[in-house]
Amino acid sequence: MRDASSPPTKVLMVEDNPGDARLVQLLLAEVGGFEITWKQDLREAAEWLREHVPxxxxxxxxxxxxxxxxxxDAMRRVAPDLPVIVFTGLNDEAVGVAAVKRGCQDYLVKGQGDGQLIARTITYAVERxxxxxxxxxxxxxxxRVLLQTVKAVSLTLEMRDPYTAGHQRRVAQLAQAIGERMGLDADRLEGLHTGALIHDLGKINVPSDFLSRPGKLSDAAFGVIKSHPNxxxxxxxxxxxxxxxxxxxxEHHERLDGSGYPAGLRGEEIILEARILAVADVVEAISSHRPYRPSLGLDAALKEIQDRAGTAYDPAVVDACLAVIRDNGNAVFRDDYDLPPVM
Ligand SMILES: [Fe+2]
Structure with missing residues (x-):
């Protein structure tokens, strides 16, 4: 199980009965390979754990x-990462089973088993x-690798296309802030952020001069652009x-009233994440500089979503977006914007 050259396994024993404590010390000393620190109550143990890691x-x-x-529960709060083995009395084996269900590694019944059993239980708990x-x-x-890969794909698209330089990252930041404001859980926020980072991925199929051309596009060119969500x-x-x-x-270009593309979906047929993306996308697009026009400003962007809340955009998403911008202004788009930790 262990070779003599390996360092001893450090065990904190929290036990108020001196007889039980001494017995365990004795039994483990016979087996060898353990260094035991004995504390008699939870307060003492917690204090010792502040300076030591068994x-x-x-x-x-x-x-x-x-x-x-x-x-x-108290021990797991003090030492959430340590394996805990519970000592139970002869009559409370059920408590031991409950302890394992609560995240303890194992349990030992007092008075049962020898030093070898205690040693093995501790060693296995540490290994597990x-x-x-x-x-x-x-x-x-x-x-982390998944997120880095998605970011790399996102950057690849933005490198060939000045129109989207930084766009997806900024949309991802705003979308995540909106989602957070709407109370989405951490996992869903992570998905929203990831999807937003590559929401325009399909533009890889659109000639870049279609994307950066000032003025009105031909129907054919606009048709090609409209294919990017699919x-x-x-x-x-x-x-x-x-x-x-x-x-x-x-679905990020679908609109609540069915006026969007590619499928003309309506209302809740459009996934919530896409309804959030739609708002974040348009706010970022209107308020940023484009190769063919200067920024129209954040106010113009907010006016657009307010004017079309309930027709094009989900009103709950619009409200959350307005709250985010009211609290953060343009800072939500900055490189150093402090995203809530989702990873
Ligand atoms: Fe798009």
Missing amino acids: DAVLLDLSLPDSHGVATI KAIERERQQAAERMK VGAEIVDGVDFPWPIARMIR
Whole structure:
């Protein structure tokens, strides 16, 4: 299980009964490889944990200053990342099972088993917790890589097309701020932010001079531009995103009254994320400089969404957007805008 050269496993034992504490110390000393710190109540243990990081905690649930499952919750608040093994009396094995359900790694019944069993229980708990941590780190790394990849794709599009330089990033920031204001949960906000970063992906299929040409476009040219929501959605259709990214892209030019494209969807037929994107997109587009015209200003952008709230745009989204702009102004578009942490 362990070789002699490895450092001892550091265990914090929280136990008010000196007899029980001594017995465990003795049994583990016989097995070897453990360094035990003994504290008699929760307050003392919490104080010690401020300065020290053990490998595991052995926790008696009946302490002078805490009792039952409340002891587990208190310990997990103090040391959320440590494996906790609960000590239970002979008659409360059910409490041990409940403890595991509450996130403890394992439980030991007092008076049952020898030093080997206690040692094994601690060692396995430490190993399991380490595996859990590695899994979590791997999942977080995958999420980071996904976001970086989406950002790279977003930048690729913007590099060939001055029209969209920075547009998707700014729309993503505003859309996320609107979504947050509307009370979307963290996972949905993350999806919204991700979808917004590539909402114009389909413009890769549109000749760049169509996008930056001043004045009125021919019907044919406008037809090509109008294909971009479908083209973008088709590109990401094969990507197994954990959010409805393809729908966000496909529906971001749909309008509440059915006047949008490509499908002329109405009202709640349009996914909420796309209704948010529609507002963020138009506010950003009107208030930014374009190669063929100067910025029309934020006021013009807000007037557009207010005038068409309920016809083109979802009024709840418009209200949230107005609140965001009222509180942040242009800062919401800046590079250093402080996005709520979604990753
Ligand atoms: Fe678009």
